[in-house]
Amino acid sequence: MLKFMWERILNKKIYIITLAVFLFQACLSQSAFAFPEYTSRQKALALAAVLDHGYFKAIKISSVFVKNRGKEDYYLQAILDDGSSRKWLLNRIREWTQTDELILSNNRALVFPSAESTDFGVLEKNDFYRSVLTATAFVKTYGRHDILEAKSLVLGVQRFRILEPEDSKFLSTDKLGDRYRYVLELENGTREFFTYNDAFALLQRSAFLAEVPENVKVLRKTFKVIELKKIPLQIEDELRDIWRFGIEVVFDGPIETSPDSFPYQVVELKLKDPETGRYKAQFFLQIIFPNSEKTGAISGFKNHEYLRFVELDTDVEHQKRVILRAMVNPDALNLPPFIEITGRNSIVVNFYSSTDQSLTQPPDLLASRAVGQLPRSVFTPDQQETEFERNYMEAVGLIREAQAQLNTDDRIETYFIALKALKQAALSAVVDIQIAQALKQRDILLRTMPKLIIRNVQMSILALNLESTDTKADPEFSKKLLKQLIHAERYATTREQQLKITTLRSILR
Amino acid sequence: MKQFSSTLALSLLFMFLSATLSLSANSGHMLDRFELFVDKNIPYLTFKGFFDPGKFPHINITQGSSKTETTVILPNTFINNILLPERDITSFALSGILDKMSLAEKITKTENGEINFLVTFTVSSKEKHFLVLDTKRSDSRQLTFALQRKQIKVVSAVASEGMQITSPVKAELGPVKITPREQLLLHPVTALMAYRHFDQLNVAVLNASPNLGAAQSFAVMLDRKQKRTIEKRMGMKLNIVNISSVREQTILPKTKIYFHANLLKAALILAEVLPGEQVLEPVPESRNNKLSTDVEIYVGKNFE
Numbered sequence: 001m002l003k004f005m006w007e008r009i010l011n012k013k014i015y016i017i018t019l020a021v022f023l024f025q026a027c028l029s030q031s032a033f034a035f036p037e038y039t040s041r042q043k044a045l046a047l048a049a050v051l052d053h054g055y056f057k058a059i060k061i062s063s064v065f066v067k068n069r070g071k072e073d074y075y076l077q078a079i080l081d082d083g084s085s086r087k088w089l090l091n092r093i094r095e096w097t098q099t100d101e102l103i104l105s106n107n108r109a110l111v112f113p114s115a116e117s118t119d120f121g122v123l124e125k126n127d128f129y130r131s132v133l134t135a136t137a138f139v140k141t142y143g144r145h146d147i148l149e150a151k152s153l154v155l156g157v158q159r160f161r162i163l164e165p166e167d168s169k170f171l172s173t174d175k176l177g178d179r180y181r182y183v184l185e186l187e188n189g190t191r192e193f194f195t196y197n198d199a200f201a202l203l204q205r206s207a208f209l210a211e212v213p214e215n216v217k218v219l220r221k222t223f224k225v226i227e228l229k230k231i232p233l234q235i236e237d238e239l240r241d242i243w244r245f246g247i248e249v250v251f252d253g254p255i256e257t258s259p260d261s262f263p264y265q266v267v268e269l270k271l272k273d274p275e276t277g278r279y280k281a282q283f284f285l286q287i288i289f290p291n292s293e294k295t296g297a298i299s300g301f302k303n304h305e306y307l308r309f310v311e312l313d314t315d316v317e318h319q320k321r322v323i324l325r326a327m328v329n330p331d332a333l334n335l336p337p338f339i340e341i342t343g344r345n346s347i348v349v350n351f352y353s354s355t356d357q358s359l360t361q362p363p364d365l366l367a368s369r370a371v372g373q374l375p376r377s378v379f380t381p382d383q384q385e386t387e388f389e390r391n392y393m394e395a396v397g398l399i400r401e402a403q404a405q406l407n408t409d410d411r412i413e414t415y416f417i418a419l420k421a422l423k424q425a426a427l428s429a430v431v432d433i434q435i436a437q438a439l440k441q442r443d444i445l446l447r448t449m450p451k452l453i454i455r456n457v458q459m460s461i462l463a464l465n466l467e468s469t470d471t472k473a474d475p476e477f478s479k480k481l482l483k484q485l486i487h488a489e490r491y492a493t494t495r496e497q498q499l500k501i502t503t504l505r506s507i508l509r
Numbered sequence: 510m511k512q513f514s515s516t517l518a519l520s521l522l523f524m525f526l527s528a529t530l531s532l533s534a535n536s537g538h539m540l541d542r543f544e545l546f547v548d549k550n551i552p553y554l555t556f557k558g559f560f561d562p563g564k565f566p567h568i569n570i571t572q573g574s575s576k577t578e579t580t581v582i583l584p585n586t587f588i589n590n591i592l593l594p595e596r597d598i599t600s601f602a603l604s605g606i607l608d609k610m611s612l613a614e615k616i617t618k619t620e621n622g623e624i625n626f627l628v629t630f631t632v633s634s635k636e637k638h639f640l641v642l643d644t645k646r647s648d649s650r651q652l653t654f655a656l657q658r659k660q661i662k663v664v665s666a667v668a669s670e671g672m673q674i675t676s677p678v679k680a681e682l683g684p685v686k687i688t689p690r691e692q693l694l695l696h697p698v699t700a701l702m703a704y705r706h707f708d709q710l711n712v713a714v715l716n717a718s719p720n721l722g723a724a725q726s727f728a729v730m731l732d733r734k735q736k737r738t739i740e741k742r743m744g745m746k747l748n749i750v751n752i753s754s755v756r757e758q759t760i761l762p763k764t765k766i767y768f769h770a771n772l773l774k775a776a777l778i779l780a781e782v783l784p785g786e787q788v789l790e791p792v793p794e795s796r797n798n799k800l801s802t803d804v805e806i807y808v809g810k811n812f813e
Contacts, residue, residue, distance in 0.1 A: 023537075048663070053702060136628075144759065145759060145761060145765065145807075146716075147790060149793040149795060149796075150793055150794065150795030150796075236698055237698050237710075239722075240698075240701070242698055260794070263790070263791070264791075265789060265790045266773075266777065266789040266790075267786075267788050267789075268778070268780050268786045268787045268788070268789075269786055270786055281780075281781065281786075283777070283780075330777040330778075330780075330781055331776070333773065333777060334774060335697040335698070335773070336697050336773050336791070337697075337768065338695075338697055352697055352698065378703050378704075379690055379703065380696075385690075388589060389690065393689055393690065393693060396693055396699055396702050396703075397689075400698075400699060401701075437703070441702055
């Protein structure tokens with residue numbers, strides 16, 4: 001009966017095809033992440049020399065020689081002291097080193113830094129011990145896909161130990177299957193566990209500092225958060241109508257690290273809507289503070305401009321990290337946050353808002369079709385400062401300087417200088433994007449200036465009237481205002497502006 | 510009827526396979542000429558012509574038969590025989606760096622009738638230089654290789670011939686020196702003045718999930734189902750330039766979208782449209798210059 005059923009099932013071609021596809025995919029998935037069995041001739045020769053006189057399962061290795069299967073595929077053949085001869089494929093050698101079945105002579109360890117390549121190294125354990133025991137600071141460099149990827153913190157070293165049975169990670173392995181061997185306790189209260197592979201990489205990177213250079217600040221304790229403060233909304237850029245608000249995170253001491261150590265990320269979470277019962281995507285903006293702690297309850301805010309449920313949490317996945325988290329509407333998030341370290345033991349996270357959608361709006365698809373790759377930025381890929389770059393940066397600097405000036409008259413004068421710098425930049429441009437950006441910034445300035453000038457002249461006339469009704473205005477000052485009005489008239493965009501300018505000019509005359 | 514349904518299933522399967530393969534369009538590079546120049550003591554070898562930056566990751570650089578020799582294989586590449594007729598070059602504008610460069614073009618026809626074309630060039634340097642692809646100086650009109658001197662390893666890792674252990678970059682420990690240019694690009698408001706708006710978003714889809722075909726499925730989903738919605742919302746053409754697996758065998762719990770500093774908005778739109786939960790992060794500075802794409806999507810374990 002069973003046989004009959006099986007035959008009936010197999011008769012259906014579609015099942016056979018599905019089974020074949022499934023088996024094919026299963027085979028592929030197995031081979032994709034497997035460590036290679038064979039290596040190149042050069043590597044095989046080098047590895048044979050390394051393994052010579054080592055120990056395999058407590059038996060001394062008499063000699064190791066190289067054999068090959070094809071033109072490119074080499075493996076090892078080992079003769080042990082008990083007279084046996086064994087074929088050693090590379091993947092087996094890696095497994096035995098991970099489980100301590102294959103031990104090198106002279107207190108060394110064989111390491112395979114990559115799970116996909118037969119590249120290997122030899123860790124001189126004695127060198128490692130000497131280095132770590134004399135170290136006063138440890139350079140912690142964050143790994144791939146960590147939010148702090150490739151960033152480094154210099155942390156004070158407290159104690160180094162070889163892992164013992166009572167330690168939590170004794171005999172446990174990392175994602176590559178390598179056993180944890182050592183633990184380094186640091187002054188900020190964190191612990192670092194190392195495999196032989198880690199030890200090898202750390203030595204290569206010179207991560208243990210016996211003497212700390214003068215310009216390097218060693219972090220010996222964590223930054224403890226005291227409170228969160230709101231920074232109210234204020235204008236950031238009058239030309240583009242960008243507003244800024246912020247959250248100030250106050251710590252117990254000075255922040256002795258650079259702003260780039262505090263990165264941000266946006267995390268999407270599908271949360272159940274209590275009303276409809278359906279899952280809805282919510283976005284959370286997170287600012288990460290490494291080497292930081294939240295020791296007590298820190299009250300957050302329910303709302304602050306476009307941020308909702310602003311709170312400070314301890315990162316449960318990483319040691320001594322806190323996260324400033326806020327729910328955001330992705331449509332409101334046009335510009336990324338910007339971190340500033342203040343001189344009052346705090347970090348200000350600035351957020352930006354603007355109603356001007358053209359800030360992030362790309363050009364009309366039909367209007368500009370790029371042929372091939374176009375440069376993304378006005379700057380040339382090489383770090384050389386060109387004439388354009390010098391002029392353009394001067395203009396940008398002047399625009400930012402003007403925006404910080406409270407006196408409108410001074411601000412207008414600085415904008416005039418910036419216009420000249422933009423003209424120079426446009427004249428020295430060598431690629432389209434450079435001239436396009438220089439002209440775009442010029443146009444943004446010219447669009448805003450009539451409004452500013454009208455307001456400035458109105459305020460100046462009003463101030464003169466208030467001071468005295470008898471005294472006449474300084475002719476030089478009037479001349480300056482008239483000059484500004486002539487400029488405004490040329491670039492006035494509305495009829496109303498032109499009328500105001502004409503009236504103001506007649507008053508000044 | 511049964512036969513018809515099984516034939517239909519089979520043809521659908523083949524159509525799916527061929528469609529996924531067709532995602533990798535048969536484009537490539539054309540070498541017109543080359544230049545050797547020195548910038549801040551680092552010599553660079555630049556090929557001028559037409560290049561597909563999406564195919565830069567497939568360039569294979571290996572050590573040649575001697576310490577001073579490097580072999581580079583440029584897949585999907587032709588040599589412009591009119592502009593670059595020479596195959597063995599021994600005289601260079603800058604003397605004292607390169608000894609010889611040999612170019613070889615190989616065009617083969619596969620059994621299924623497809624044409625494979627590649628260029629192999631071998632460079633012999635006077636000192637022990639090795640070639641590194643400089644993506645920062647490479648774009649659709651030029652392909653640049655930096656000629657770097659071989660470094661001495663910190664640990665005596667039984668220095669043997671051919672053993673190539675990638676040594677991690679030594680961390681800069683002192684206070685970070687920010688140039689005026691970086692300062693301008695770091696601030697979101699001043700950065701607005703430095704970047705142009707794009708009309709095309711180059712996306713790379715990489716597999717960081719235990720499921721082998723996840724990147725491919727994700728790219729198909731992105732290209733077929735979501736492309737129009739995304740393009741409409743972003744106002745940019747979506748261009749998938751690379752689909753591959755992650756080398757370092759990383760498994761990420763959630764799909765991660767890495768974006769360039771000025772592309773937060775585009776990344777948010779992508780995350781909103783894509784199914785599942787995503788994590789969005791700016792491209793780390795260490796990888797910033799190496800990317801020829803605008804957005805890199807690492808398909809995580811949560812993608813089904």
